[in-house]
Amino acid sequence: MLYVKASVSYFVCEVSSCLSVYRKCESAAAAVMLCLSVHGVAWIGDIFLCCASFGFDCPYNKFISFTRLTYYHSRQIIADEVETMYGKSIRMERVVDRKTGNSVIVPMDHGVSIGPTEGLIDMKKTVDDVANGGATAVLMHKGLIRFSHRTSGKDIGLILHLSASTDIGVTSRDKTLVASVAEALKIGADAVSVHINVGAETESNMLQDLGMVAEECSDWGMPLIAMAYPRGPAIKDSYDPVAVAHAARVATEIGADIVKCSYTGDVKSFERVVEGALAPVVIAGGPKMKSDLDILNMVYDSLQAGGKGVSIGRNVFQHRDVEKMTRAVSDIVLNGASVKEAYQPIKV
Numbered sequence: 001m002l003y004v005k006a007s008v009s010y011f012v013c014e015v016s017s018c019l020s021v022y023r024k025c026e027s028a029a030a031a032v033m034l035c036l037s038v039h040g041v042a043w044i045g046d047i048f049l050c051c052a053s054f055g056f057d058c059p060y061n062k063f064i065s066f067t068r069l070t071y072y073h074s075r076q077i078i079a080d081e082v083e084t085m086y087g088k089s090i091r092m093e094r095v096v097d098r099k100t101g102n103s104v105i106v107p108m109d110h111g112v113s114i115g116p117t118e119g120l121i122d123m124k125k126t127v128d129d130v131a132n133g134g135a136t137a138v139l140m141h142k143g144l145i146r147f148s149h150r151t152s153g154k155d156i157g158l159i160l161h162l163s164a165s166t167d168i169g170v171t172s173r174d175k176t177l178v179a180s181v182a183e184a185l186k187i188g189a190d191a192v193s194v195h196i197n198v199g200a201e202t203e204s205n206m207l208q209d210l211g212m213v214a215e216e217c218s219d220w221g222m223p224l225i226a227m228a229y230p231r232g233p234a235i236k237d238s239y240d241p242v243a244v245a246h247a248a249r250v251a252t253e254i255g256a257d258i259v260k261c262s263y264t265g266d267v268k269s270f271e272r273v274v275e276g277a278l279a280p281v282v283i284a285g286g287p288k289m290k291s292d293l294d295i296l297n298m299v300y301d302s303l304q305a306g307g308k309g310v311s312i313g314r315n316v317f318q319h320r321d322v323e324k325m326t327r328a329v330s331d332i333v334l335n336g337a338s339v340k341e342a343y344q345p346i347k348v
Contacts, residue, residue, distance in 0.1 A: 087221025092257070094190040095137040095157035095223065096309075097334050103258070103282055103309035104330045105225075106130045106316050107139040108148075109161045113172075119317035123148040126317050131156040133326025134334060139193055139225075139311070142179045159225060160189040162213060163196075163206075173231050174202040177209050181216040191223035193260075198247040199232030207254060214255025226256035227284070227311075238262065241269035248277040260284055260311045263298055267305045274306035285312030292325065292346055296339045299332050309333050321346065 096103050108126070110117055119126055127138055127148050137157030140148060141164065160183070163175040175195045184192045194213050196206040210226060217224040228251035230243035237243070241264040251259045256279055263283040264270045274281050283302045289295050295315045302310070310333060319325035324346045331337035 088217075088223055088257075091190045091221065092223045095159060096258075097136055100334055100336075101280070101308060102303075102333045103137065103280075103311070104135045104326070104333050105137045105139055105159065105260075105282065105309070105311040106135050106326065107161070107311055107313040108144065108317065109139060109141055109164075110313060111144065112141055112164045113167050117314075117318075119314070119322070124150050126322060127156065128153050129322035130316065130326045133323040134330030135316075135326050136309075136334075137190065142183060142187060145187060157190045158188065159191045159193050160184040160187060161193045161195075163194050163209065171202065173197045173200040175206055175209075177213070181213060181220055181222050184222060185220060189222075191225055191257075192217065193225040193227060195227040195229075196247075196251065197229055197231040198250055199230050199235045199243075201232065203232065207250070210251070210254045210256075217257075218255065223257045224255060225258045225260060225282075225311075226251035226254070227260040228256075229262060229284075239264055241272060245273045245276045248273055248281060252277050252279040258282060258308070262286065263302050267301050270302060270305035270307065280308035281306070282309040282311045283307055285310065285315040288314045288318060292319075292328070293339070293343060295325075296328060296332060296342055299329055300339045303333065319346075 095105065108120055108123070111120055123144060124147070128150060130138060131154040135156060137159050138148070139159040139161055141161050145158070145160075160179060162177050162179045162181075162184075164178045165172050165175050175197065177194075179192075181192055192213065194210050196210050197203065200206065214224055216222070228247040230238050230240070230247045235243060239262050244261050244264050248259045248261045251261075259277050259279050259281050261273065261277075261281060261284065263286075264273060283298070285295070289298075295312070299310055299312075310329060312329065316322060316325050316329065328342040328346050331342040332339065
């Protein structure tokens with residue numbers, strides 16, 4: 001059957017090229033090799049389909065069949081890659097602000113680590129408050145989603161946390177996978193996150209897990225956030241800029257799209273963390289801070305160093321006014337407000 005192209009002019013030109021290549025070569029195999037070096041595998045399929053359409057004798061029928069399969073398979077691979085690329089981009093826009101490229105993430109995964117805690121009991125209200133305050137996403141374990149999903153109110157991105165450990169366990173620094181990328185897709189999550197402790201006794205297992213999840217995220221177009229901290233027997237200071245920078249770089253090199261790490265205390269040292277990480281960096285909130293100004297100053301300084309946002313939990317969801325505190329952080333991260341401007345609405 002004649003191999004017809006949608007464009008007549010393109011078809012004529014390509015047939016002419018096909019016949020020219022085929023006639024100059026001693027065999028179909030030679031034509032394949034020549035075209036492979038010039039045009040690539042996909043175009044070879046066109047050559048032999050054209051030659052076959054015009055009745056030219058191609059003695060390597062099996063090889064031609066293989067070429068046809070390769071041709072169509074290569075097109076499918078390209079289509080899959082395009083779909084995956086757009087899939088990740090679309091999902092990323094649900095957790096990252098389109099205008100600034102920054103994120104205000106409120107993690108709510110603390111129940112596994114420390115048990116029931118203030119701010120994470122009435123989950124729907126907490127999610128509603130941070131959404132109204134302007135956060136771009138919330139982060140939680142899979143079992144909490146059914147208690148947090150609202151059927152009304154402002155939309156907000158959902159990040160499924162895949163790893164866990166408890167503070168009462170003997171290996172609390174050892175994070176193990178408790179969910180998968182496939183579950184995240186089923187649930188409707190916009191991204192996934194994995195926690196690694198660089199320097200821990202079980203570092204190799206956590207790095208292996210992160211690598212496996214990164215591969216699955218690449219296959220399915222799912223954004224990956226890695227929480228990377230230097231924690232272990234040999235780590236004397238988990239906020240040491242060199243150690244934090246090392247952990248952040250590890251996360252990037254294994255495949256994280258966004259890296260969450262600790263703020264190192266000053267703009268200059270954190271600039272080196274951001275510069276070395278390559279991937280966008282968001283800061284962790286850490287333990288509950290003494291004052292709102294401490295939090296807002298940390299957020300502001302991290303942005304001056306090149307950070308791309310925050311992932312702050314307790315200092316937001318345990319605030320006396322969750323919505324207003326979220327708004328203050330969001331104003332700095334997403335709207336470019338100063339600390340003074342952001343602080344005014346929550347000032348006591």
